[in-house]
Amino acid sequence: MSGDRIPSPPEDEVGVGGKKRIIVLASGRGSNFQAILDELSEGSTNGTCVRLISDVPGCFAIERAKFAGVPVTVVDYRAFSSKEDYEKALFHAIKECSPDLILLAGYMRILGREIVRSFHGKIMNIHPALLPSFPGLHAQRQALGYGVKVAGCTVHFVDEMMDSGPIILQKCVPVFPDDDEDRLSERILNEEHRCFPYAVKLFCQDRLEINGRMVRVLQGTPFSRDSHETD
Ligand code: GRF
Numbered sequence: 610m611s612g613d614r615i616p617s618p619p620e621d622e623v624g625v626g627g628k629k630r631i632i633v634l635a636s637g638r639g640s641n642f643q644a645i646l647d648e649l650s651e652g653s654t655n656g657t658c659v660r661l662i663s664d665v666p667g668c669f670a671i672e673r674a675k676f677a678g679v680p681v682t683v684v685d686y687r688a689f690s691s692k693e694d695y696e697k698a699l700f701h702a703i704k705e706c707s708p709d710l711i712l713l714a715g716y717m718r719i720l721g722r723e724i725v726r727s728f729h730g731k732i733m734n735i736h737p738a739l740l741p742s743f744p745g746l747h748a749q750r751q752a753l754g755y756g757v758k759v760a761g762c763t764v765h766f767v768d769e770m771m772d773s774g775p776i777i778l779q780k781c782v783p784v785f786p787d788d789d790e791d792r793l794s795e796r797i798l799n800e801e802h803r804c805f806p807y808a809v810k811l812f813c814q815d816r817l818e819i820n821g822r823m824v825r826v827l828q829g830t831p832f833s834r835d836s837h838e839t840d
Contacts, residue, residue: 639670
């Protein structure tokens with residue numbers, strides 16, 4: 610785990626409008642959150658993580674945030690008597706950050722409609738399957754159970770349905786005959802850790818254009834392209 614504070618990117622790689630304000634929502638171990646922090650600390654992404662918001666007090670993502678010096682807000686789901694009250698508190702916590710981009714990095718709840726509508730085109734999720742196949746929980750188990758030969762991950766914008774918004778990036782991994790859920794999950798997770806930060810980088814360079822279900826990746830200036838783009 611890297612504990613580097615986020616340095617300022619070189620001047621020629623900073624967008625004209627300054628760095629994008631990114632917040633991350635996470636409920637668990639936070640390995641995708643860490644991958645994002647590591648990418649941001651490397652300095653070539655025009656963004657800064659201004660806060661982690663978690664619904665699970667004590668989860669490891671919070672430890673990662675503290676280690677990296679990222680402020681944390683805990684909105685403990687269990688402390689609210691209704692989902693509506695929880696969503697109101699979450700909405701308030703999010704609005705206070707004035708985010709340009711909200712990342713669901715292992716956030717294990719469905720975001721309420723008001724939040725999704727208010728931040729249309731500004732919320733991204735990572736899912737451990739090649740959507741639209743295997744939405745929801747235990748995607749890797751679903752994939753193995755179905756007998757697929759190829760699995761993978763998807764980064765997509767969030768809409769009001771579960772795991773259904775416009776797809777930004779997908780990466781495939783092979784499924785081997787002797788795979789179990791852990792082995793397959795680990796193989797997919799490796800790709801998640803590359804895909805999610807890269808989608809964030811594209812967003813921060815204003816290179817993602819949404820048109821209905823289609824997300825177009827716009828050409829970058831030479832300095833804003835990198836080796837991923839030949840993948
Ligand atoms: C990842 O597999 C992600 O695709 C899914 O939840 C898992 C979170 O893992 N949405 P981590 O907390 O980022 O390690």
